Amino acid sequence: xxxxxxxxxxxxxxxxxxxxxxxxxxxxxxxxxxxxxxxxxxxxxxxxxxxxxxxxxxxxxxxxxxxxxxxxxxxxxxxxxxxxxxxxxxxxxxxxxxxxxxxxxxxxxxxxxxxxxxxxxxxxxxxxxxxxxxxxxxxxxxxxxxxxxxxxxxxxxxxxxxxxxxxxxxxxxxxxxxxxxxxxxxxxxxxxxxxxxxxxxxxxxxxxxxxxxxxxxxxxxxxxxxxxxxxxxxxxxxxxxxxxxxxxxxxxxxxxxxxxxxxxxxxxxxxxxxxxxxxxxxxxxxxxxxxxxxxxxxxxxxxxxxxxxxxxxxxxxxxxxxxxxxxxxxxxxxxxxxxxxxxxxxxxxxxxxxxxxxxxxxxxxxxxxxxxxxxxxxxxxxxxxxxxxxxxxxxxxxxxxxxxxxxxxxxxxxxxxxxxxxxxxxxxxxxxxxxxxxxxxxxxxxxxxxxxxxxxxxxxxxxxxxxxxxxxxxxxxxxxxxxxxxxxxxxxxxxxxxxxxxxxxxxxxxxxxxxxxxxxxxxxxxxxxxxxxxxxxxxxxxxxxxxxxxxxxxxxxxxxxxxxxxxxxxxxxxxxxxxxxxxxxxxxxxxxxxxxxxxxxxxxxxx
Numbered sequence: 001x002x003x004x005x006x007x008x009x010x011x012x013x014x015x016x017x018x019x020x021x022x023x024x025x026x027x028x029x030x031x032x033x034x035x036x037x038x039x040x041x042x043x044x045x046x047x048x049x050x051x052x053x054x055x056x057x058x059x060x061x062x063x064x065x066x067x068x069x070x071x072x073x074x075x076x077x078x079x080x081x082x083x084x085x086x087x088x089x090x091x092x093x094x095x096x097x098x099x100x101x102x103x104x105x106x107x108x109x110x111x112x113x114x115x116x117x118x119x120x121x122x123x124x125x126x127x128x129x130x131x132x133x134x135x136x137x138x139x140x141x142x143x144x145x146x147x148x149x150x151x152x153x154x155x156x157x158x159x160x161x162x163x164x165x166x167x168x169x170x171x172x173x174x175x176x177x178x179x180x181x182x183x184x185x186x187x188x189x190x191x192x193x194x195x196x197x198x199x200x201x202x203x204x205x206x207x208x209x210x211x212x213x214x215x216x217x218x219x220x221x222x223x224x225x226x227x228x229x230x231x232x233x234x235x236x237x238x239x240x241x242x243x244x245x246x247x248x249x250x251x252x253x254x255x256x257x258x259x260x261x262x263x264x265x266x267x268x269x270x271x272x273x274x275x276x277x278x279x280x281x282x283x284x285x286x287x288x289x290x291x292x293x294x295x296x297x298x299x300x301x302x303x304x305x306x307x308x309x310x311x312x313x314x315x316x317x318x319x320x321x322x323x324x325x326x327x328x329x330x331x332x333x334x335x336x337x338x339x340x341x342x343x344x345x346x347x348x349x350x351x352x353x354x355x356x357x358x359x360x361x362x363x364x365x366x367x368x369x370x371x372x373x374x375x376x377x378x379x380x381x382x383x384x385x386x387x388x389x390x391x392x393x394x395x396x397x398x399x400x401x402x403x404x405x406x407x408x409x410x411x412x413x414x415x416x417x418x419x420x421x422x423x424x425x426x427x428x429x430x431x432x433x434x435x436x437x438x439x440x441x442x443x444x445x446x447x448x449x450x451x452x453x454x455x456x457x458x459x460x461x462x463x464x465x466x467x468x469x470x471x472x473x474x475x476x477x478x479x480x481x482x483x484x485x486x487x488x489x490x491x492x493x494x495x496x497x498x499x500x501x502x503x504x505x506x507x508x509x510x511x512x513x514x515x516x517x518x519x520x521x522x523x524x525x526x527x528x529x530x531x532x533x534x535x536x537x538x539x540x541x542x543x544x545x546x547x548x549x550x551x552x553x554x555x556x557x558x559x560x561x562x563x564x565x566x567x568x569x570x571x572x573x574x575x576x577x578x579x580x581x582x583x584x585x586x587x588x589x590x591x592x593x594x595x596x597x598x599x600x601x602x603x604x605x606x607x
Contacts, residue, residue, distance in 0.1 A: 007087075007109040008085075008086045012083060012107060015072055015083065020036070023046075027053070034049065035047040037102075038102065040059075068105075077187050079093075085169070087108025087165070088105065088108045091103070110144070116329060117294075117322055117329060120461035123461075124462070127230055128145075128232050129234070129243075129287050129288070131236075131239065132238065132291070136291070137292075137293055139166060142233075143177055146208045147180065150177070150179040156206070157177075157205070158204040158206070159183065161185065162194075164184065183198055192216040192219070196220055207231055209231070210233070212233050212234070218248070218251045218252055222283045236249075238289065240302075244309070253302050254280050254281060256278065256279060277307075278306050294321060301456060305317070307586075319334045438462070439461065439516065442466075442474045444474055445477050446475050446509070447504055453555075454510045454513055457506075458519060462513065473496055473497035473498070473499055474496050474497070476501070477501050497516075503548075547574075550578045550600075554587060557604060558585060566600075566602075567601070570599060575591055
């Protein structure tokens with residue numbers, strides 16, 4: 001989809017003195033104009049992405065400034081005004097007596113299609129924080145997100161518009177936000193109160209906010225996110241590292257606290273005793289660093305990224321680019337170093353680093369190249385990330401249903417929607433999806449929270465839907481599939497992809513999603529210590545039951561607010577497996593009591 005730009009530029013030019021108006025009309029590239037600056041006693045100038053141009057031969061006078069002020073709306077306490085039913089913003093400079101001595105007229109544009117780079121993330125319902133330098137287009141992207149969620153996703157969207165910059169000046173919102181509702185803010189300092197009012201009074205599914213900048217607004221954002229409302233907002237800062245160094249806004253990504261380790265723990269971590277750790281769960285699930293209209297950097301798991309950054313380890317993010325001519329979206333994974341020697345005296349060496357990421361791209365070969373990757377070895381820190389493109393002369397691949405995880409994928413006959421279990425064979429191929437293609441999954445007899453955890457852990461665009469008709473795939477268990485329930489029969493008739501699991505566990509779901517999105521096994525868990533694959537071991541019924549209870553306990557600790565979970569007494573073999581499972585989820589575990597009542601207690605690291 002190409003960008004469709006609506007700027008209502010003539011409405012702004014009509015408020016300017018005739019000489020400046022005519023000068024702008026003579027510009028050949030006025031469609032790229034960002035701002036018009038009028039300062040008393042100086043020549044008016046127009047600002048473009050590549051520089052400035054002069055718009056007058058005579059200095060600006062009080063009469064010129066008054067000419068503009070009389071034709072626009074009233075200035076608020078933030079010295080901003082607008083033009084009714086447009087997106088333009090006029091900001092005033094005042095002298096000590098309060099008289100206007102300068103104006104900055106920013107051209108507001110509604111850009112349809114600007115959401116293409118992050119559309120899959122927006123549709124998943126996760127809270128998103130957009131960062132970027134001033135003028136890069138954060139507010140324009142925010143406006144388009146509000147429109148898409150309201151008009152195309154049919155969600156209840158409320159825009160908290162402090163300066164009337166998202167939905168324009170006046171009481172009637174600009175069409176650029178679609179059917180989203182707009183709440184205006186009487187005074188800038190009351191933005192946090194209006195944010196809470198929006199949740200309490202208007203029952204939104206999504207709240208859109210521009211420029212979170214104070215501690216009260218950050219606290220209000222956390223309150224909103226904890227109430228289950230999707231939050232989409234912008235904040236000042238170029239990168240996630242900038243935000244962490246901002247004491248006012250660092251709480252948006254979990255905040256930082258000083259932790260003193262014991263001697264034994266410090267030796268185990270090979271670090272000093274006083275370190276920095278994340279203080280709380282992040283308010284936002286995803287952070288998007290907007291570099292330009294055609295490039296963004298996405299941190300899909302903010303908690304994991306912040307933890308990795310504080311440990312001084314390699315940070316992996318997604319860089320998404322859009323071809324301006326073809327509209328093709330490319331995705332690659334890039335990396336940079338985390339914070340070095342993170343300590344309470346300062347945030348490592350991050351402040352000295354260049355902003356943004358240092359790209360480290362390596363093309364991924366075809367499937368035959370991947371098969372002998374182990375023979376060639378791999379370079380340190382190298383991850384092959386680009387998906388192979390299917391050639392135009394390659395025959396179309398038949399629709400497949402995934403056999404129970406742990407066996408080979410089952411080919412499907414020409415009858416759509418049917419799944420045939422097959423014996424393990426070599427060189428099976430499964431139809432894969434690109435990483436930026438959203439897969440809508442209807443879970444039938446499958447735990448939704450675990451499916452959400454699995455997709456978030458793999459960082460794949462999966463949307464869990466309550467409507468089977470809207471789903472692209474149905475995920476179910478082997479037992480349900482054998483009985484062929486009514487809903488599974490409907491799914492088969494509709495030709496949907498059937499994903500069949502052996503067990504209702506997170507690891508089973510991860511294996512299935514990794515196969516669908518063509519994620520190699522070594523890439524599914526980034527930077528994690530290798531543990532025996534528990535699901536591949538042969539367990540008797542008591543062991544299997546104990547591990548299912550362990551996974552339930554871990555789920556309660558991670559997602560239900562519990563601080564600790566104590567497991568039933570078990571033998572040493574089971575306890576060792578339980579400790580391994582806790583480690584995989586970054587939780588602490590200790591064995592308590594004496595035999596035969598010795599048991600494992602799981603709790604969060606900060607406890």
